[in-house]
Every structure is written in structure tokens, then in C-alpha cells.
Amino acid sequence: MKAVKCEIYGPPEKVVRITEVAIPSPKENEVLIKIHATTVNDYDWSLVRGKPYIYRIFFGLFKPKHTLGMELSGTVAALGAKATKFNIGDAVMGDTSNYGFGSFAEYISINEKAVVQKPQALSFEEAAAIPHASCLALQALRDLGKIKEDQKVLINGGGGGVGTIGLQIAKLYNCEVTGVDSQEKVATMTSLGFDHVLDYKKVNFTKAGDRYDLILDCKTNKASLSYLKALNPTGRYVSIGGKPFNLIGLLLWGKLVPLFSSKRLKILALKSNIGLDYICDLLAQQKIQCQIDGPYPLEDAGRLIQYFGEGKHKGKIVISIKT
Ligand SMILES: NC(=O)c1ccc[n+]([C@@H]2O[C@H](COP(=O)([O-])OP(=O)(O)OC[C@H]3O[C@@H](n4cnc5c(N)ncnc54)[C@H](OP(=O)(O)O)[C@@H]3O)[C@@H](O)[C@H]2O)c1
Numbered sequence: 158m159k160a161v162k163c164e165i166y167g168p169p170e171k172v173v174r175i176t177e178v179a180i181p182s183p184k185e186n187e188v189l190i191k192i193h194a195t196t197v198n199d200y201d202w203s204l205v206r207g208k209p210y211i212y213r214i215f216f217g218l219f220k221p222k223h224t225l226g227m228e229l230s231g232t233v234a235a236l237g238a239k240a241t242k243f244n245i246g247d248a249v250m251g252d253t254s255n256y257g258f259g260s261f262a263e264y265i266s267i268n269e270k271a272v273v274q275k276p277q278a279l280s281f282e283e284a285a286a287i288p289h290a291s292c293l294a295l296q297a298l299r300d301l302g303k304i305k306e307d308q309k310v311l312i313n314g315g316g317g318g319v320g321t322i323g324l325q326i327a328k329l330y331n332c333e334v335t336g337v338d339s340q341e342k343v344a345t346m347t348s349l350g351f352d353h354v355l356d357y358k359k360v361n362f363t364k365a366g367d368r369y370d371l372i373l374d375c376k377t378n379k380a381s382l383s384y385l386k387a388l389n390p391t392g393r394y395v396s397i398g399g400k401p402f403n404l405i406g407l408l409l410w411g412k413l414v415p416l417f418s419s420k421r422l423k424i425l426a427l428k429s430n431i432g433l434d435y436i437c438d439l440l441a442q443q444k445i446q447c448q449i450d451g452p453y454p455l456e457d458a459g460r461l462i463q464y465f466g467e468g469k470h471k472g473k474i475v476i477s478i479k480t
Contacts, residue, residue: 158480161225161261161458166207169466173205173225173459181266182235188243188269189235194285194452195260196228197465197474198318199398205462211401225458226260228252230275230284240269248275250284252292252429261458263480273430278441286447286473287440288433290318293425294326294373295432297395301423302371304330311335311362311387314375315351316342318473319397322436323373324350325445335369337362345471363387371395377403381410385420393421448472454479 162176183189204221207213216223230250233243243249251272259265275284297319298304310327312320315336327334328350336351343354355362363383370392372384377399384394396407404424411422439445452475453461461474 158263159455160259160263161455163205163221163225165220166205169202169205169462170459173462175456175458178262180264183237183240183266185237185239186268186270187237187266188233188240188249188272189264189266190229190231190249190272191234191264191480192229192231192260192262192478193281194230194478195226195476196285196289197458197461197470197476198227198289199465200227200254200258201225201261201462202466205459206466209401224257224259224261225462226262227254227258228285228289229260229265229272230281231265234264237266237269242269243272243274248277248281248284249273250275250279250281250288251433252288252427254289254427255429261455261476263455263478271429273433276437276441279437282449282452282475282477283440283447286449286475287322287436288430289427290473291322291436291447292430292432293319293397293427294323295436296427297373297397297425298323298326298371299432301395301425302373302393304332304371306330306332308332308370309335309368309389311337311367311369311372312351312375313337313357313362313372313377315354316346317375319375320373321349321448321472322445325439329439329444332371335362335367339468368392373397374399377407379403381406381422384422385414385418388420391419393423395423395425397425397427449475451475452477 233247249272253271256268256271310332316338335353340356372394377396450470
């Protein structure tokens, strides 16, 4: 089968290549999945370059130990001896990151818990495009952020994969939503439904004087205590990721702030596929939509990771795998 490999760190278009490898046999609790679609994520961009350097503690100090690709949709092609969740031929989807990676390939053998049944209403491309970003958005807003009707919400990095789904979830709660992103995305974000859009190069939302009930931050790049200034008295700030140094500060201040304030600073640790059934229902009922950039062929993987890193994509970059 064809699989995308990256054996040294470097620029995606130079170090990512297609190889021929054997189809993996499923171990006891695994299923073999014939992959129909996968997507490009922040994980792939970081893994290929080994940056930020601190990530090499997990990725491999001198060369990448992990494989590329975390989201997929496909069909179950074989079952491990103790796999009971699916039948051969079932259509499945999921964010596999809690169980391993490797979805830039024609087949993957992975723990059966890494995927869920794909609803018929969704195409394979849609099913691959939603598990990671939508679960990040849902778990951040609903589970950690405790979002309520009619709140004032700010999404930093609002024009990205998580932000655009986050906006749609917040709108289900009739919230007034401000998005922060680059000037180039203002028109698109306004047309998507953001009530206000701020250009992060011109406005520092923590100093602008407005206060929010809930902040979802996809970029965490400011000092932890500065976020308190942008929160209402019982407001909650939830980070899903950002600069490692700022995240460490947030982890510490998140424990200390409740000692002197009713505001909260939280960091989300994603639980893959939790809430995905709810998101699938919303999509099937057309209450939310996912934006797809592509689909593109597997052979373009290196170029697509570079394209992702340059921030030129509009929506989720989907790779369609045809055999
Ligand atoms: N918590 C967890 O367990 C977990 C697990 C996996 C991933 N993550 C995190 O999830 C995040 C991925 O979010 P995503 O998929 O929405 O990313 P994305 O699609 O890359 O979107 C990020 C958006 O932020 C914009 N942006 C860049 N710099 C900014 C700044 N200084 N201020 C405001 N906006 C800025 C980007 O614009 P440009 O395109 O113009 O740069 C882009 O539109 C990453 O931080 C990743 O580390 C978290």
C-alpha cells in the first residue's frame, strides 16, 4: 500500500515522500481500516519540522518517531481477534490521536476505540474533516467553558479550523461572538457570522477595554494574567493551545486565580471523539457546516502541509485516498 513517510525533520516539500509498505495486520483489539479521506492538522506541520523544538521530546529528539495524519474516515476491512465494536464493511471516522497516528496511508490498523460509526448523512470527506477541530471547539466551549445562552464570547484565532466551528456552536446558544484573526480573514469571518472581528496585528483584545463571559483561545501568546482584564467578573478563559512558555504560565495561574477571583483560566486536554456524535447530529441537521479545502490527492501531502503552515487554506484541508 501507499503510505506517506517523513524520516528527517525539515521543510515539508523536501522531507515528506510517498513509499510502498506492507498493509498492517490488526492486533487483537485493532481494526484494519481502508482509509477514504484524511486531513492536515497543526500536528503534521509541527511533526515534519520538529518545531517548536520542545515538541521533539515527544516527537523524537533527532528524527520523527511518529507517523503523519490523525483524522480519518474509511471502511473496516479486517478485525483483530478481540475486536467486537464493528463489522467488516462498516463506515467509520475519528480522531485517532489518543491511540496513535498514521492516517496518511491507504490502510491503518488501530485500536477499535479510536473510531466511531460514520453517519450515512456525512460524506467521507466531511467525516474526516470534523473530528479533531469540532471536538476541540465543543469541549472548550461546552465542557470547560460552560457556555450559556446570550453570553459575550471571544474566539482568538477565530478564522481557523477550531474557531469557525466554535463560532457556529456559540451561535446555537445565541451568543454575541467576537473573532480575532488576521486582516485577510475579516471579510470571510464576517460572512460566516462573527458579530465583530478584530485584527490581531492592530488590536490587543486584552487591552481593548471590552469584557467577555467566555474566551476560547487557539493561540495563547500573552501573559496569563492579562486575560483576566478581558473577562467579566465570573468569566472563563479556555486555551486549546499556543506558545509552550505561555501555556506553562497558564497552568500555574489557573491553579492560583481561584484563590482571589471568581474568574477562571483553563487549558483543554482533548479527549478524542468525545462529543463527536453530537457534532455529527448538528451537521446532519444542517445546524452547523464544515468548510472543506480540497479534496487533494495523497501524493500532494508535503505541499499541503506547507500550504497549511502558510495559513493559506480556507477551511479544513482534506486528502482523498483513492485506490
Ligand atoms: N488542547 C489539546 O488537547 C490540543 C490537541 C491538539 C491541538 N491543539 C491545538 O489546537 C490549535 C489548532 O487550532 P486550529 O486548528 O483552529 O488552528 P488554525 O486552523 O491554524 O487556526 C489558527 C488561526 O489563528 C490565526 N492566528 C495566527 N496568529 C494569530 C494571533 N497572534 N492572534 C490571533 N489569531 C492568530 C491564524 O491565522 P493565519 O492562518 O493567518 O496564521 C488562523 O486563522 C493549536 O493551537 C493546537 O496546538 C490542542
